[in-house]
Amino acid sequence: MKKINAAIIGYGNIGRYVLNALESAPDFKVAGIVRREATPIEGINYPVVTDVTALKDVDIAILCVPSRHIKAYATEMLEKGIHTVDSFDIHTDIAAMRRELDVIAKKNNRSAIISAGWDPGSDSIIRTLLLAAAPKGITYTNFGPGMSMGHSTAVKAIDGVKDALSMTIPIGTGQHRRMVYIEIEEGLDFETVKSTILNDDYFKKDDTVIQQVDSIEPLKDAGHGVTITRKGVSGSTDNQLFEFDMRVNNPALTAQILVSTARAATKQMPGAYTMIEIPIIDLLPGDRDELITALV
The missing domain is CATH 3.30.360.10 (Dihydrodipicolinate Reductase; domain 2)
Structure with a gap:
């Protein structure tokens, strides 16, 4: 199985957890870490560089930078022929950013999945499912x-x-x-x-x-x-009540969703997407038929 070569862009709170999730995934390998300074990181044996082009054969960039900088980083990576995934969380700006990145992603024959944290992100999927269950x-x-x-x-x-x-x-x-x-x-x-x-x-x-x-x-x-x-x-039946509840370590869950969504990004047609637009099975590693047998 050819592994997905992932670069971590930014190495703050989220970046550290993304590294942990990548190391735990069976279908990823870490290409390296991109940060403002190429100083070695204690306990890290991967390349640390200031420009993603210094890394070899990067398939996807996982953007672990503040939301206000994500569009610029995503644009740069897509124009370099690298898929992207991010956890952009300014809800009111998501639709506009998706439209802008969609043009850039298609032009460069790559995919970008935006707002792939847990909210927006996996919670968005839950809300979509509940809307389908009770329109x-x-x-x-x-x-x-x-x-x-x-x-x-x-x-x-x-x-x-x-x-x-x-x-x-x-x-x-x-x-x-x-x-x-x-x-x-x-x-x-x-x-x-x-x-x-x-x-x-x-x-x-x-x-x-x-x-x-x-x-x-x-x-x-x-x-x-x-x-x-x-x-x-x-339908016409009232009083349907649904509740979803979770208590989590915030950065750890955000990082895991980013890595799972990075996997899905490599399977999409060129363009920009939110999590509610991609097949949920694409978040998972493994054979599709085996996953369907186990989960359906």
Whole structure:
């Protein structure tokens, strides 16, 4: 079996878990890690480079970079003839980014799967299935309580923030509060930094509470979760109630979904996709007939 040669782009929290998931997968091998500096990483024996072209025969790039940088990285990789997968999580921008990357992917005869984390991503599949089961009704997605990696990263990128943690607290019926804890650089004004955060796209539509702390470290916990509830109608039958619930290590699950979706990306026709558009069986390794026999 020819293994899929995967490059990890970015080696932060997600990148580390992606490496672990790739090493555990039977059909992948690690081509190397691309980061801003090509300094060796303790305990890592794979090539560490600053440009993906320094790696050999890369089939797919797994983008482990902040959401605001994903489009640029995806464009670069696709134009170099490399499939891509990412966990872009700015929900309101997903459709537009898919349209833009679709043109680039088709032009370069490659595929890109975007927003392949657990939400958006695998949770999107759950919501789609529940909609098919009860076409009329209401779905509520309640996140947390837990650390939001995307929101935490967004806060860390704001000038004056030394470190940050954004917690998502469910308050019911799909509504959430963002509890944001920040360390700020010495000499900077907390109220100025706070105002910038509140006006950021990640936070300006949410109920957000910001607190200054001396250190983020004692507050960190990678646990997260989601409960998806749909109450609706199947045909003309009322009172159909469905609930999906999970409690997870956030970066570990995101990384595993990225690796599974990277596998699927190599099986698609050229173009850009979200997870609800690809055959779910393509996420799995192994013989298709054997998978159908085991799972259907």
